[in-house]
Amino acid sequence: MKRGQRRLTVVLSLFGLVLTAASPASAASTTATYTVWHWNVSGHVMWDGKTTGGMVTKAVSSIDNRDADFVSFNEICFSQYKAIQQGLIAAGWPEDTGNFSRFAETLAPISGLCDGASGFGNALFSKRALGSSRQYPLPADTPTAERPTPEPRKMLCAPLAEQARMKFCTVHITTSNVVGPGQTKADNVRQLDDVRGVLDGFDAAGETYLVAGDFNAQPDYSRLDGYYAPSVAGNNGNNTGAHRELDDADAANCPGYGEWTADAVPGNAPPCGDKAKIDHVFVRESRVAGPYSADALTIPTGCTVPDPMAPPADPTQCSDHRVLVGTVPVLIG
Numbered sequence: 591m592k593r594g595q596r597r598l599t600v601v602l603s604l605f606g607l608v609l610t611a612a613s614p615a616s617a618a619s620t621t622a623t624y625t626v627w628h629w630n631v632s633g634h635v636m637w638d639g640k641t642t643g644g645m646v647t648k649a650v651s652s653i654d655n656r657d658a659d660f661v662s663f664n665e666i667c668f669s670q671y672k673a674i675q676q677g678l679i680a681a682g683w684p685e686d687t688g689n690f691s692r693f694a695e696t697l698a699p700i701s702g703l704c705d706g707a708s709g710f711g712n713a714l715f716s717k718r719a720l721g722s723s724r725q726y727p728l729p730a731d732t733p734t735a736e737r738p739t740p741e742p743r744k745m746l747c748a749p750l751a752e753q754a755r756m757k758f759c760t761v762h763i764t765t766s767n768v769v770g771p772g773q774t775k776a777d778n779v780r781q782l783d784d785v786r787g788v789l790d791g792f793d794a795a796g797e798t799y800l801v802a803g804d805f806n807a808q809p810d811y812s813r814l815d816g817y818y819a820p821s822v823a824g825n826n827g828n829n830t831g832a833h834r835e836l837d838d839a840d841a842a843n844c845p846g847y848g849e850w851t852a853d854a855v856p857g858n859a860p861p862c863g864d865k866a867k868i869d870h871v872f873v874r875e876s877r878v879a880g881p882y883s884a885d886a887l888t889i890p891t892g893c894t895v896p897d898p899m900a901p902p903a904d905p906t907q908c909s910d911h912r913v914l915v916g917t918v919p920v921l922i923g
Contacts, residue, residue: 619923621879622756626836626871626918627658628802630762630911633666636895639704641673644893645908650677652887653715656915661715662760662802667704668693671713678715686719686751694725694746694760712746712803714760723748726788728763729780732770740766745785747799756922757792761785761803778806779813786816786831793832793874798922802871804911808860809835809847809867819875822846825861833872836916837884849886851912853903869914877920884916 631637631645653661663671671693684690695709704710714723724747731740747759763785766777773780782805792799807814809826818829822838824846837848844862856866871884890908898905 619921621919621921622753623880623917623919624659624800625657625915626660626662626758626800626802627653627656627913627915628662628664628760628869628871629913630664630804630869630909631666631670632909632911633663633670634704634710635665636897636899636909637667637670638896639667639669639707640896641670643895644890645895646670646673646677648890648893648908649674650681650683652890652913653678654681654683658715658915659717660758660800660802662758663713664760664762664804665710666713667710668695668699668708669704674713675715683717684715685717689719689751690717691715692720692723692746692748694744696741696744696762710741712744712760712762714746714748714758716748716750716758719751721749721751721754726784728761728784729777731764731766731777732768732773734766734768737766740764743781745788745801745803747788747801749797753922755797756920757797757799759789759799759801759803761801761805763803763805763807765806776813782807782813782817789872789874790832793876796923798874798877798920800871800873800918800920802869802914804852804869806868808856808858809838809870810861811858817872821875832875834875834878834882835884836871836873836882836918837867837886837914839882840884848884849912851886851914853889853899853907853910853912869911871914871916873918873920877922879919879921882916882918884914887913887915889913 679687693713694711696711726745728743745761749757817831817833826846850865851869852866891906893908
């Protein structure tokens with residue numbers, strides 16, 4: 591299925607969405623439209639920190655071709671982050687070459703990680719200059735025999751320098767569903783709860799935000815019920831949250847759920863198709879200012895990958911995730 595050249599714009603009212611004014615809105619409020627581009631690149635597991643072989647150049651090309659405003663990367667090595675940074679500068683993409691990207695290290699350089707040459711974590715880029723970023727540590731995974739020293743997780747956020755009320759965040763939630771000693775919730779649920787708490791704080795402060803990342807949860811999972819708004823219709827019910835996800839209103843592709851993003855057999859069967867959607871771009875429903883859309887792009891192939899994923903995946907595909915790109919108008923102020 592190749593859908594990279596198509597972007598479907600859906601009128602939100604088709605699914606019963608009532609757009610409410612943002613709680614802190616005033617006469618000074620403005621609207622702006624942003625395109626978000628997100629990719630989990632498997633920078634260590636598949637790429638071992640390498641910057642050659644195709645992934646970096648294909649990422650830069652896609653970002654440029656999609657005219658992205660905000661870019662999110664998960665599972666990226668610092669060496670790859672720097673290479674993409676330089677690639678975007680060479681492409682003339684950023685408006686401020688000295689202040690347009692941030693990196694959150696979750697694992698420090700050690701032997702066997704990212705070719706032993708750099709740290710590992712998440713990154714964001716912005717077409718416009720960024721203000722001071724902040725890293726929000728998330729609850730730690732419970733150590734297990736398989737993962738005695740789990741990766742510390744963080745959410746990375748930064749505002750625009752000239753519009754401090756507009757923030758962009760990237761996050762990668764754990765796969766661990768262990769309920770640790772003294773805990774009442776699984777690791778992944780505790781992390782999702784913390785992220786949602788930070789986002790609620792932004793909203794209470796009158797700030798607008800977009801958050802992209804690999805949430806390691808499908809839209810219809812109960813642990814995302816507190817994210818999705820009750821207005822979401824289709825293949826995703828029981829929601830109690832305050833967000834829309836930019837691919838949740840595509841009438842042609844599993845409404846309420848969206849297109850798959852992870853090239854693997856999921857633990858739970860999706861309502862549509864046989865692969866999971868675990869990458870998301872969330873926006874506060876009360877901040878949505880008009881129709882939005884998203885598209886999961888075909889995974890690029892033709893890469894020379896040091897450690898390709900096992901069949902049936904194409905050994906030349908550049909990641910085990912699709913790029914998720916979406917556009918939304920938002921209310922700011």
